[in-house]
Amino acid sequence: MNQKPFVEKASVLTRRAFVKSFAFATAVSAVLPSVFHAALGAVGHSAVQARPPVVSFYMDRLYLDLTGTAVPYLSPLGMRSAAPLAHLSEEAFRRAQLYV
């Protein structure tokens, strides 16, 4: 058992290291699609379309999906508790909630 605890691994990720990795990831994300697209073009694989990468943030951390197929995570800032009735017509809404 020569594994180091996870906490110890995480502790080596300094802010400086994070910013550096962020910059690297950004650069990669900018370059990769065109490389990928060019490679596909070279082999004549026209059925596959390259998509831009999906960038998300959660708890100030970067999440990068280079396939471009992910749905970006957007953190809710409120409970959106009016949303369940938002789709109703004016009549249906007023039938349920007269004095909002």
Add this chain to the structure above:
Amino acid sequence: MVDFSKQTTMKGFFAPTRFEADVYDCEVTGKIPTDLDGAFVRLGGDWLYPPKYADDSPFSVDGYINMFRFKNGIVDYKGRWVKTPRYKADLAAHKQLFGKYRNPFTDDPSVKGLDRTVQNTTPLAFAGKLFTLKEDSLPYEIDCNTLETIGPYNFHGKYRSLTFTAHPKIDPETGEMICYGYEAEGLETNEVFLYTIDKNGNVTREVRFKAPYISMVHDIGLTQKHVIIPVFGFVTSMERLKEGKVHWGWDSSKPAYVGIIPRDGEAKDMRWFKGPERATVHTLNGRTEGDRVILEAPIFDSNPFPFFPSVDGSPWDASKARAYIRRNTFNLGSKDDGFTEEKLFEMNVSDLGRVDDRYLTHPYRYAYTSYADRDKKFDEWRAGNLQGRVNNCYGRFDLATGKMNSYFAGETHSLQEVCFVPRPKSTAEGDGYIMGVASNFAEMRSELIIADAQNLEAGDIARVLLPFRSTAQVHGRWFNADQLPFA
């Protein structure tokens, strides 16, 4: 076991809360004015069990009374169900036994003859007692300290109507209450009983008259000399009840009638004026000037309630369900049975309008109500998209100048009915606070707002934050500590 999962419109902020609550020393932002000693009492509804019929009216919701008690700059909150016979029967059966709005033919047979009222409309403090009001029954007396239900009240047996309005008027000069009941002798009867009750709770006058047709008489106007009685559009019949329909349908062919009777008059003195299709559900104020009687009110062009459908089957028209502050003038010196109507403000507003009640029956200047300002941001991302349908502002409407001052509740809020609270020891009209509950859709909580009525643009003086959603109200009223025997 209760199941609200099929109630598609009772979700999110609009889901039933179904609990009673006490919060002592509520969390507050700003500073509660220390001169406020009394309570802001709200009455509305919360479904104990889901409605029996999907197309029932929201007016069938079980009554729930709640109170923000102010003393020495501290606010305590208390919320209780109004424990009517209907509430108790449903709870015992663990299901909804009662059918459509004011239609006993749609009830479970086990509750035949039981009082169907839900007591969900207006709180009233009168003659040292606290009441809940709902226009289909007598008032229910409530303990003002515990908010527990005592039961129906008939003013020492002298109030003989079987029903009592949700909008009695109290004369600020005499302290007497002018009140009435329609369908006074029972379901589908056309009698209206009009009463004067002195400030000690003794009935001093009763006048009985018939309306032009059986209709909803939800509110009246009062002047120093006259009572103004709007009758409009809603119709009912025993036949429609037996067909299993809600109590009211809208008949656009019916003219709007307004009855005017001297406060010391008899039924024979009633004079009915007639106008075009309108709906005057709530009033602001009235006054008598010589031969002219004037009523100001937020008035709809047509049926405001989609759950009371047209009797001819025509669809509900949202564009006509907008209220505008209007002035109706009735000339008692003329033999003409018509009246004039003026639209005082071009913007549509909530019809839950209020005035400084010290000026009721007298010339006055300010009306207060809520409205939707679509130019103000509504943060859909945090609150959920309500497509600009929330009332996000309170307005003070100056009837003398046509100017409007505005209070904005916030980007994730909607406002329930406004209440004007006079500043203690003041006498000038409009010197006081506005108070009302906002729904915060982002934080899923209710917030009681207190603002300076003479400086609405300055925003809150204080805001009481509840850690939950308080039930939606219909009406809320401020009662000073000297009006009720608070502990």
